[in-house]
Amino acid sequence: MGMHDLRIRRCVERATGNGRLKITLTQLWYAARSSNPSAEGSPSHGVRAWVRWTVALPLSAALVAVAVAAHGGFRTVALGLVPVVLVLAAVLRHRPARRPYAQVHPSETVFRSLMLGAWTLTYGGLPGGVVDEKRAAGATAQRRGVKQRSGPPEVVIVCTEPVVARFLRENRLPDRSHTLLVAKAAERGGPVNGPAHVREALELLAAQRSDLPVVVLHDADAGGALLAPALRAAHPGRTIVDAGLRPGAASRNRRAVRRFSPGRGCDAELLRTVAGLPGPEAEALAEGWWWPVAAVPPPVLAEAVTKAVEHAVRAPAPPPDRPGSPLSQGFLTWPDDLEEPQPPGASRTDRKHDRKHDRKHDRSTS
Structure with a gap:
């Protein structure tokens, strides 16, 4: 979702400050993420199915037997309780505990394989200003460090x-x-x-x-x-x-x-x-x-x-x-807000589409 070449280049421009900085591939991954879904954990609640029906079915059979043997008001009450027991057994569902989770889409592995694979094969290397931090710094970077x-x-x-x-x-x-x-x-x-x-x-x-x-x-x-x-x-x-x-x-x-x-x-x-x-x-x-x-x-x-x-x-x-x-x-x-820079010559339609995509992205990451 949204992982196309033009958007990646806009993310690079924004992350590098229009070429002023050099960034790592991991920083670009975070900047180009499509979504960041997360959810808090919750404890288990409800009654397990085998417990519900182990209790409900014999109880319903007993109520039917009482209704057959009884007369008058007792028979009416027993027959009325049968659907109540069955409905309760169906409604009181068990929801297992849910562990907290947070994900970044696409995953780092997928993003790195895309950038170091398809992107590099197409364009001959990573975008300008992006370095792979998992590779050793070159001689120029080492001299800068000294x-x-x-x-x-x-x-x-x-x-x-x-x-x-x-x-x-x-x-x-x-x-x-x-x-x-x-x-x-x-x-x-x-x-x-x-x-x-x-x-x-x-x-x-x-x-x-x-x-x-x-x-x-x-x-x-x-x-x-x-x-x-x-x-x-x-x-x-x-x-x-x-x-x-x-x-x-x-x-x-x-x-x-x-x-x-x-x-x-x-x-x-x-x-x-x-x-x-x-x-x-x-x-x-x-x-x-x-x-x-x-x-x-x-x-x-x-x-x-x-x-x-x-x-x-x-x-x-x-x-x-x-x-x-x-x-x-x-x-x-x-x-709180960072305006994504537009490439020179971008049309109004392109900017409107980008703002619409950013609003969808904000809703998915909130």
Whole structure:
């Protein structure tokens, strides 16, 4: 649905800021998604069929026998109860428990096979400005990485999403000498484990200079909510800016991509007491709901990272006796509306069709 060449090119133009940025194939997948259906879980209710009819059929037979043997009012009452019992047995259906789910259509596997298969065969390569983050960076990108890290670093960036880290490297973001630490627990297969991300980030940061400010980038998930508080507790007196995606802001935005992965390794009480999340947000994250930072529109992500780094460099360090001092300014959030750029020469009919398709897409993702 909607996966045609012209729409993909418009998505690329919008995601790259009309060619200003380079994006990864995963970011393009999120930007070009057709829908993002999701549903909350529900417990089982009702009575199973074999229980209903095991009770209803003998009871109905007994009522018929009573009606045959009885006379007068008892016979009328017994015969009247037979259809009532049968109707109740038919109506009281059993609905099994439903697990929560969230999907992105098309799936990442299908989208990657389309772009690396049919698209590449037709056009000779990915669209301009799109890189496959699962392939090693070329020599030019490696030289850019060496150049952007030349000189003494001014800030440390801890990123739990390798896709976002590749996006920062490809675009030489931020425009300051920095050290980029990437926690790669998500690449090891299985559900993303929150405590694993936190432990790896603590180990990575322990090897860095203690006088450098830290900017944290993460998904809106259980591990991301605990990451900044854990780093502040381990490094009291150090400037640590949480520039990750906020669960509250993401859950309230109908354009945000919603995902579900059970077994993320954190309970709601831990998220309430350590991360300071409200009850509903903590319960949602503990259940397995999360919002990927890689799905944030790349221009918004680039601007948020730049602002967070500038704030971290200029902000005074918190007093050592206040490890929980917040330095969270809400740098990263989904925009409420993004107008999709039109290619030069697009007709009014094309723009009207695109707006109609976007309205259908919004309804399917809300």
